[in-house]
Amino acid sequence: MIQKKICMLGSSAVGKTSLVRHYVDGIFSEKYLTTLGVKIDKKNITIEDQAFQFMLWDIEGTDQYSGFQPRYMRGAAVLILVTDCTRPQSYLDSLDILRQARKETDAPAILVINKSDLKAEWKLEHQQLFDIEKEFIGTIYTSAKTGESVETLFELIGDYFVTQY
Amino acid sequence: MPIKQNDQQSDQQLQQLKSILLNDDNKRVVDVVRAQAKELVTEVLTEALKDRQKKDASITTVLTPIVENSVERSITNNRDKFIGYLYPIMGSLVRKSVAAFLNEFMEKTNKLIENSFTYKGLKWRFQAKQANVSFAQYVISQTYVFRVEQVFLIHTETGLLLNSVALDPETGNDADLMSSMLTAITDFIADSFGKDKQQGEGLDVIKTANFTLVIKNGPSAVIAAAVTGNMPENVPNQLQKSLEQIHQLYFDELQKFKGDAAPLANTEQQLRDCLITQSKKQETNKNNKKPWYALIIIGIVFSIICYQLFAFFKQDETFETLQLLNNEAGIIVINIKKEQDEHYYLEVWRDPAAISIRHWLQKNKIKVENIALTEQLFISADTSIIQHKAQKIYEKFLLSGQWKNKELTLNGKITYADKRILQQELSVIAGGLLVDSSKLELKDNSPLNIKTNILLAQHIFKEKVGEISTIQLHFRKADISLDKISEQIVKEQTTRLNELFLLAKTLNIEIGVLVLGTSDNSGVKAKNNQISQQRASIVKAALINNGIDASKLHALGVGEIPLNNISADARKVLFSIIYL
Numbered sequence: 001m002i003q004k005k006i007c008m009l010g011s012s013a014v015g016k017t018s019l020v021r022h023y024v025d026g027i028f029s030e031k032y033l034t035t036l037g038v039k040i041d042k043k044n045i046t047i048e049d050q051a052f053q054f055m056l057w058d059i060e061g062t063d064q065y066s067g068f069q070p071r072y073m074r075g076a077a078v079l080i081l082v083t084d085c086t087r088p089q090s091y092l093d094s095l096d097i098l099r100q101a102r103k104e105t106d107a108p109a110i111l112v113i114n115k116s117d118l119k120a121e122w123k124l125e126h127q128q129l130f131d132i133e134k135e136f137i138g139t140i141y142t143s144a145k146t147g148e149s150v151e152t153l154f155e156l157i158g159d160y161f162v163t164q165y
Numbered sequence: 166m167p168i169k170q171n172d173q174q175s176d177q178q179l180q181q182l183k184s185i186l187l188n189d190d191n192k193r194v195v196d197v198v199r200a201q202a203k204e205l206v207t208e209v210l211t212e213a214l215k216d217r218q219k220k221d222a223s224i225t226t227v228l229t230p231i232v233e234n235s236v237e238r239s240i241t242n243n244r245d246k247f248i249g250y251l252y253p254i255m256g257s258l259v260r261k262s263v264a265a266f267l268n269e270f271m272e273k274t275n276k277l278i279e280n281s282f283t284y285k286g287l288k289w290r291f292q293a294k295q296a297n298v299s300f301a302q303y304v305i306s307q308t309y310v311f312r313v314e315q316v317f318l319i320h321t322e323t324g325l326l327l328n329s330v331a332l333d334p335e336t337g338n339d340a341d342l343m344s345s346m347l348t349a350i351t352d353f354i355a356d357s358f359g360k361d362k363q364q365g366e367g368l369d370v371i372k373t374a375n376f377t378l379v380i381k382n383g384p385s386a387v388i389a390a391a392v393t394g395n396m397p398e399n400v401p402n403q404l405q406k407s408l409e410q411i412h413q414l415y416f417d418e419l420q421k422f423k424g425d426a427a428p429l430a431n432t433e434q435q436l437r438d439c440l441i442t443q444s445k446k447q448e449t450n451k452n453n454k455k456p457w458y459a460l461i462i463i464g465i466v467f468s469i470i471c472y473q474l475f476a477f478f479k480q481d482e483t484f485e486t487l488q489l490l491n492n493e494a495g496i497i498v499i500n501i502k503k504e505q506d507e508h509y510y511l512e513v514w515r516d517p518a519a520i521s522i523r524h525w526l527q528k529n530k531i532k533v534e535n536i537a538l539t540e541q542l543f544i545s546a547d548t549s550i551i552q553h554k555a556q557k558i559y560e561k562f563l564l565s566g567q568w569k570n571k572e573l574t575l576n577g578k579i580t581y582a583d584k585r586i587l588q589q590e591l592s593v594i595a596g597g598l599l600v601d602s603s604k605l606e607l608k609d610n611s612p613l614n615i616k617t618n619i620l621l622a623q624h625i626f627k628e629k630v631g632e633i634s635t636i637q638l639h640f641r642k643a644d645i646s647l648d649k650i651s652e653q654i655v656k657e658q659t660t661r662l663n664e665l666f667l668l669a670k671t672l673n674i675e676i677g678v679l680v681l682g683t684s685d686n687s688g689v690k691a692k693n694n695q696i697s698q699q700r701a702s703i704v705k706a707a708l709i710n711n712g713i714d715a716s717k718l719h720a721l722g723v724g725e726i727p728l729n730n731i732s733a734d735a736r737k738v739l740f741s742i743i744y745l
Contacts, residue, residue, distance in 0.1 A: 002424040003341070005323040027339050028346060036353050040345040052424075055325060055345045071352040075323030077424065 001051040005075050010082035011093035012061035015114045018144035033060050038072050047158035062097055070104040078157050079109040085120040111136040117143040230431050310443040311394030316436045317344045319387040320422055324348025327429045330436040383408045385419035390439055407435040486529050495519025495545040510537045516545035518554045546596035558590045574601040580608050603660040626668045630742045633661050638738040645699045659711035676744040680705045682722040686732040698722025704738045
């Protein structure tokens with residue numbers, strides 16, 4: 001079994017914690033998020049006969065008033081940048097967060113556009129698509145509310161690791 | 166300047182010389198060493214291994230997995246051989262293991278009882294409740310000075326779990342999550358309180374009310390141990406030692422770690438070295454004592470089992486003893502039923518002459534009050550019962566008797582009246598009793614005092630006459646011989662006749678006995694007459710032979726008896742008394 005550390009990042013209230021709440025095994029309460037700034041869950045998945053155990057570091061949402069512990073990024077195999085399709089600012093924040101994270105890690109990042117069940121308030125434009133291609137290894141639309149594509153997100157990450165071996 | 170030039174020249178010459186001697190890359194020296202490598206290594210191998218083992222014990226660690234693999238392969242390939250080697254020692258191993266198990270069981274039982282029922286146990290329960298921890302945890306905290314409960318080996322960079330061991334296997338389930346969170350916590354503390362990164366790495370102890378977390382940081386891996394109780398200095402030292410060993414032995418694996426912890430599975434040995442426990446001295450002393458509580462409880466249980474077994478066998482014994490009643494003369498056991506406790510229902514038939522059931526029970530040590538008895542009387546044909554009954558009767562008359570099965574020959578002296586009573590009483594006994602009273606002597610040859618009771622004597626005389634007249638002997642067809650039964654009847658008839666003669670003499674009556682032979686009506690009449698005469702004569706001869714005066718007897722063959730339903734089978738000898 002291969003273990004991988006995966007960090008989930010994003011600005012406040014984009015739904016990072018909600019996104020994986022029903023899809024992972026955890027023993028820690030969410031109060032750790034507010035005290036330590038991180039909560040760790042685990043997700044087991046098998047891709048092409050290879051078992052993976054993802055240790056998901058759900059890192060507290062950052063905004064203009066609070067930063068995050070860059071140390072938490074250390075050793076991450078993949079970064080998940082979560083944005084909210086109803087808040088254009090969240091996308092800009094994610095780019096900013098990614099920039100900060102890059103000081104600690106050069107792990108590949110995936111862009112997750114959450115709340116796909118709601119009406120999108122922003123769309124990826126040409127420049128953004130260009131940026132994304134540069135910064136992220138993939139983009140996926142998810143809904144924490146309906147569970148849409150959450151499993152697909154983990155499978156995508158698993159596929160990525162399989163191609164690495 | 167010339168000096169400097171000289172130096173340079175010397176250096177160059179030295180280099181040239183070196184090059185000639187050693188060749189490029191010291192090839193000559195290497196070649197020489199390589200050629201003798203085997204001898205050189207052989208010479209120092211043992212000492213080198215010994216020194217290295219002494220230095221850091223790493224030889225054991227390196228050899229263990231190799232030896233394990235070798236042994237495993239050897240066993241797989243030579244299973245039969247190993248079975249042969251191991252077979253003789255398996256028995257003693259099993260015995261040792263069972264003995265160890267029993268010892269452990271005794272100690273555990275003792276501890277459990279001690280903890281459960283004693284004042285201390287109750288106190289601990291109360292205190293555990295107050296401290297809001299489980300009783301088991303509290304007992305451990307009170308029993309051990311300290312216990313290293315769980316040890317984690319964590320990858321420094323990623324916080325991923327490389328390996329973990331735990332005293333209680335159930336506590337190791339979420340070790341992966343714990344190790345990541347622990348990394349997060351140490352990161353958090355290092356970032357929050359550390360003035361700089363180097364200082365931040367120094368976090369090595371986290372203390373809570375219930376346990377202490379000891380952390381030792383290494384360049385590639387972190388070792389963390391959860392310790393309950395008061396941790397001594399040697400625990401961090403052991404952690405450090407194990408961590409160093411792991412770094413030394415698994416340097417490459419740690420460097421190349423990309424999420425697959427399988428190559429580090431063998432670090433379990435180093436981690437297990439960290440699972441140190443120390444019992445409290447007081448408890449240790451106690452353990453050396455005899456486990457009295459366990460012994461007492463086991464003793465009580467053993468006694469109860471013994472008592473139950475004893476009671477069971479005793480009941481069974483009672484049942485078997487009661488069945489022996491059947492062997493007693495005059496007693497038939499109809500039913501024995503075991504009821505509750507030691508009580509039995511017993512149903513018997515008993516001849517009045519047989520031993521009383523109560524007496525028999527007492528004789529056989531069975532409590533009479535435990536037996537619910539239903540008894541029905543019956544007349545037994547058992548020889549000993551008949552003998553017993555008869556004996557009771559004849560002993561009353563101060564007579565003695567000789568037995569041959571159910572045949573009784575009476576001896577002694579008796580008055581005539583008593584003899585009559587005796588005969589009457591004996592005649593009541595059913596079951597085939599035969600009495601020969603011919604050897605009885607009548608006292609004074611006078612059964613009665615005739616003068617005082619002549620009427621009674623006359624009555625008895627007539628009765629005797631009647632009695633003698635009722636006797637008949639039966640013969641088979643065309644047969645004149647006496648069979649055994651007939652001989653017995655003749656014998657008894659002799660006794661009666663003797664008595665009658667005595668009575669007659671007393672009463673001054675003259676008597677004679679007619680012995681009448683008869684025949685059936687088949688065949689020639691003359692022949693039948695002859696046969697009837699022969700039958701009468703043969704009985705007369707038998708009576709004479711038994712001591713009857715021949716002059717008192719007259720044998721007469723009367724031939725056929727022409728009476729309906731009689732004539733066909735009238736092969737008889739009859740007796741008739743004629744008296745004047």
